[in-house]
Amino acid sequence: MKKxxxxxxxxxxxxxxxxxxxxxxxxVPFYDRDIVRETVKASGFDPELIENESEEISRSDxxxxxxxxxxxxxxxxxxxxxxxxxAAVILRFAQEGPCxxxxxxADEVLREADIDSVNVFIHADDVHxxxxxxxxxxxxxxxxxxxxxxxxxxxxxxxxQRYTGKKWGDSHNYHLTLDSGALGDEACxxxxxxxxxxxx
Amino acid sequence: MKKxxxxxxxxxxxxxxxxxxxxxxxxVPFYDRDIVRETVKASGFDPELIENESEEISRSDxxxxxxxxxxxxxxxxxxxxxxxxxAAVILRFAQEGPCxxxxxxADEVLREADIDSVNVFIHADDVHxxxxxxxxxxxxxxxxxxxxxxxxxxxxxxxxQRYTGKKWGDSHNYHLTLDSGALGDEACxxxxxxxxxxxx
Numbered sequence: 001m002k003k004x005x006x007x008x009x010x011x012x013x014x015x016x017x018x019x020x021x022x023x024x025x026x027x028v029p030f031y032d033r034d035i036v037r038e039t040v041k042a043s044g045f046d047p048e049l050i051e052n053e054s055e056e057i058s059r060s061d062x063x064x065x066x067x068x069x070x071x072x073x074x075x076x077x078x079x080x081x082x083x084x085x086x087a088a089v090i091l092r093f094a095q096e097g098p099c100x101x102x103x104x105x106a107d108e109v110l111r112e113a114d115i116d117s118v119n120v121f122i123h124a125d126d127v128h129x130x131x132x133x134x135x136x137x138x139x140x141x142x143x144x145x146x147x148x149x150x151x152x153x154x155x156x157x158x159x160x161q162r163y164t165g166k167k168w169g170d171s172h173n174y175h176l177t178l179d180s181g182a183l184g185d186e187a188c189x190x191x192x193x194x195x196x197x198x199x200x
Numbered sequence: 201m202k203k204x205x206x207x208x209x210x211x212x213x214x215x216x217x218x219x220x221x222x223x224x225x226x227x228v229p230f231y232d233r234d235i236v237r238e239t240v241k242a243s244g245f246d247p248e249l250i251e252n253e254s255e256e257i258s259r260s261d262x263x264x265x266x267x268x269x270x271x272x273x274x275x276x277x278x279x280x281x282x283x284x285x286x287a288a289v290i291l292r293f294a295q296e297g298p299c300x301x302x303x304x305x306a307d308e309v310l311r312e313a314d315i316d317s318v319n320v321f322i323h324a325d326d327v328h329x330x331x332x333x334x335x336x337x338x339x340x341x342x343x344x345x346x347x348x349x350x351x352x353x354x355x356x357x358x359x360x361q362r363y364t365g366k367k368w369g370d371s372h373n374y375h376l377t378l379d380s381g382a383l384g385d386e387a388c389x390x391x392x393x394x395x396x397x398x399x400x
Contacts, residue, residue: 118382118383121371123371123372169370169371169372170369170370170371171321171323171369171370171371171374171377172323172369174371174377174379175378175379175382175383176376176377176378176379176383176391177371177374177376177377178375178376179374179375179376182318182375183375183376183395183398184398186398187394187395187398190394190398191376191391191394191395191398194387194390194391194394195383195387195391198383198384198386198387198390198391
């Protein structure tokens with residue numbers, strides 16, 4: 001049974017709660033922002049810098065280029081260094097045993113290290129995502145909800161593209177992709193658990 | 201239970217046999233090239249023209265443009281007409297009850313008609329596909345196998361793009377995408393059946 005599962009997800013598609021439930025059912029650890037905190041502990045980098053690096057700093061190419069041009073080689077090297085430490089943390093988690101890892105290009109980190117995993121991408125249409133985010137944030141402002149989704153999706157898209165050279169959300173990069181809006185969260189949980197149990 | 205299932209698939213990824221098994225398990229009809237034959241019967245178009253239209257004629261944009269320029273408006277109108285007849289046949293199948301429909305942009309036809317379906321895309325890495333095609337065709341010529349895959353994939357890609365305006369294989373266009381190479385055919389069958397039974 002391949003019980004290392006990586007989950008990439010669109011903002012508001014429920015990837016966090018789906019991943020958490022999968023981990024509970026399989027009885028394995030669930031890693032999300034913990035990875036960042038682990039990275040901080042392991043690396044000695046400035047915690048604030050690492051928090052920023054994660055997704056926000058790579059939000060847009062123009063922002064990235066501006067930062068790079070202002071700060072010269074410093075940011076570039078720091079980014080690479082942070083990425084290496086983050087990958088090391090992900091690999092340590094994977095080597096400790098079965099688990100569910102959310103985001104952070106964990107799929108690519110494990111693929112490069114030739115460690116078997118079931119790589120999942122969860123997406124949903126804008127209406128399902130907006131309703132979920134509205135319930136989470138309390139906002140009922142459609143324009144604000146749309147902006148939240150666009151901003152976070154662009155950040156994740158760029159982060160994945162920068163670190164893997166591949167297209168975030170392209171089915172070829174995952175073993176399983178799921179539309180949580182059409183299928184529902186519970187079905188997604190069941191399908192991921194089934195895929196993990198099916199995989200040799 | 202949403203038992204209308206559409207399957208798009210890369211050449212050599214096993215979509216045909218996986219779809220057939222899913223239909224057997226659910227006890228519903230399985231439609232593949234039959235759709236084309238039905239189209240022929242229903243439309244009175246030249247059978248050879250319709251066979252060609254399906255995927256091969258839209259293999260490359262340049263081929264398409266050449267044909268269009270040689271034959272003027274004739275091909276363009278014929279293509280649109282064939283597409284409409286094909287869509288009508290797919291809709292009739294769907295209205296007759298639960299079924300599995302392979303290819304032919306059935307996902308888009310049903311989406312446009314607002315008919316619920318579980319839309320699946322099946323892909324696999326080149327090595328798994330080559331081995332499957334080698335077993336099917338008897339060819340052990342790697343170059344030939346690669347060419348087969350590229351040609352058929354390009355045809356399907358262009359066909360889907362032309363008729364839907366969307367990107368073939370982009371996870372957002374499907375409720376479920378599966379890597380049959382990594383997961384195995386039997387797991388794919390089980391996951392599609394589970395998704396169909398889960399869907400309301």
